[in-house]
Amino acid sequence: MENVDAYSSPAPPSAEADPVLTDSGSSDASSSEEHMPHHFDVPHLVVRLVQCQHCSRPLHSPLRLPCGNTVCRSCLPPARPRTGITYPVAEGREEGFTCYWEGTNNCVGEHCVGDCGVDVVLCNVLDLFQEELAFPMPDAEAQGQPDSAGRLVRWKVDQTGAKSVEAQNARLSQRGWISGLYLLAWEGRFPCNAMEVVYERSTESAEEQACQQHDRIRFQKLRDRLRAELDCQVCYSLILDPLTTPCGHTFCRKCVARVLDHTDLCPICRRKVGMPATIQSEPLNRTISKIIEYFFADQVASRREADAEDELGGDHETNLPLFVCTLSFPTMPTFLHIFEPRYRLMIRRVVDSGDGKFGMVMYNRRGREQADGLGSTAFMQYGTLLMVQRYELLPDGRSLVIATGVSRFKVLEASELDGYHVARTERVDDISLAEEERLEAMETAASAMPDPTQSATAEHPLDSMSTQDLLDLSRDFIRRQRQTGAPWLHPRVMLAYGPVPIDAARFPWWLASILPIAEEEKYPILSAMSVRERLKISARWTRELEARDW
């Protein structure tokens, strides 16, 4: 490769004027920090952000590739007809090419030309680079008189094929490293894989300072103007995890996911997005990611933090997302089909960033007044904390969820978040075992005296029965029902909810899950605070059912 130095080299620089700014940046980091803001102690990294990985020039008419990389339109590999593909039929889908990044970075290798839209945000970004770096600064004072010979920059390039490292260098015609290098790249003379870049600083301190000042102004101005281009058009904040649609529009990954909950069209151009609902695995736009990370790392970090807080709002005691749907019970599974956009969002957040827990509360159909000053809420106050066991995302964004009841809670305060309810809750637990025993002893003793008003044939009053008898009463009922082949005890049901539990604490939850009675009737069992109480409720249900004509 030719030596790109256009000017005849002067005598080799003295040791004192040698590398100050280096690629590794480690040895000289401290000294350079005194002179320059930390963010551009390596000017070529700024330029590299927008260099095409193929032609090394600043990207021109950049196309987004499905693998997250970007190339100039003119650098797109030759397209060839794709054969054997009949679906989906759309313009631009009949040609494909083999990607440069095949085999790396999640790239499947073959892309369809129709999926490589012009990257709109990146186009705007590149225009700014061009405007801010390619032209001389209008400020006459900052111009001054550049070094007659130009400033020298040296680097090494790994020659693939030759397996050798070649040293190259160039003199910059511009004052300031950033714009000098940018123009060098523009001319195609600065390879994007340059290593060990060394900037030779001027021996004159005045000249050196002017140069640094120059760089600083350029960088600041570029950064300020870039920021305005990097807002997501859905959330109006700095793009977080930039995802670019096949039509070339970039949004936060989470914003795309939320849009896809409602429609499959691009918010900006209304073309079909054609991305699977599993947007989580779609590669991010690497070029835009790097630009945002480079210029606005601090803002990205704070946004990410704020987002996490917004979505979950702290711990579950204070902000539990609520699914207003049905009754669920501890230890029992609940099967859900999630199709409403707001719950798609909620479940996704719960699964992605949470611990897989959310609250299930049933509708307050009759508009009953709830305790603790809640008023007539859309849901009943007592609910069950569920833990997602299986989450199956369907291709169209709906999902199937199997969740198991963990514990009970009552809602103390509720608000809304992006369309769904969140609540401050308090865990509801049973009374202690000692209390439980005391309760049983007390109740059975109180009714041990024979009541003369009670006829011998009447059913035992439930209060007088031992806890074990209460359990047996309901279990016997189940046994009889099974013998008559009751449809609600079909083997499929038993498979889903498990066999009849022997454990008195679990049995009522199992019964409540499968018993064919109205949810309103089942609701009181959620707030019962002892096993005995729940068994009494269970026994009452079974007696009522048995009294009915089946």
Add this chain to the structure above:
Amino acid sequence: MALPKRIIKETERLMAEPYDYPHVPLTVFGASSDSLSLCISRVSGINAVPHEDNLRYFDVSIHGPAQSPYEGGIFRLELFLPDDYPMTPPKIRFLTKIYHPNIDRLGRICLDVLKNNWSPALQIRTILLSIQALLGAPNPDDPLANDVAQRWKDDEPAAIQTAKEWTRTHAMT
């Protein structure tokens, strides 16, 4: 729950839009949602002010576009941003009576971007501009108020005359 950042930003931008009469001291009108501030004309002829107690609820005024039957009128609307805004469109309704084939007696508006063609890339401002444009270009072929649309098709000059009269009666007081 905290107001989404997007709504805060949109509100800020709406409020920052320049007034038509820069000599009017803004302090006189302030940023309150009283009726006076809605009468001041912004350059765009649209003005939206959020309620203090519900920042998702806006009082809106739209100036009738020039060379339309609604010229000179100031039309009041209410606008509400639902919980899942911007995934779903804002809910908007005319409060001022208006004679228009695409706006019914209850003030409901027939406009595609308020329904199926909504996109999260649209915003309050662009929607209000669309409504303003709708005033300038009534579309009797896609009517919401059937009687008005029919009249518009049968006898356009008379319909326009009525629209002007309604504007004078209801939108200029």
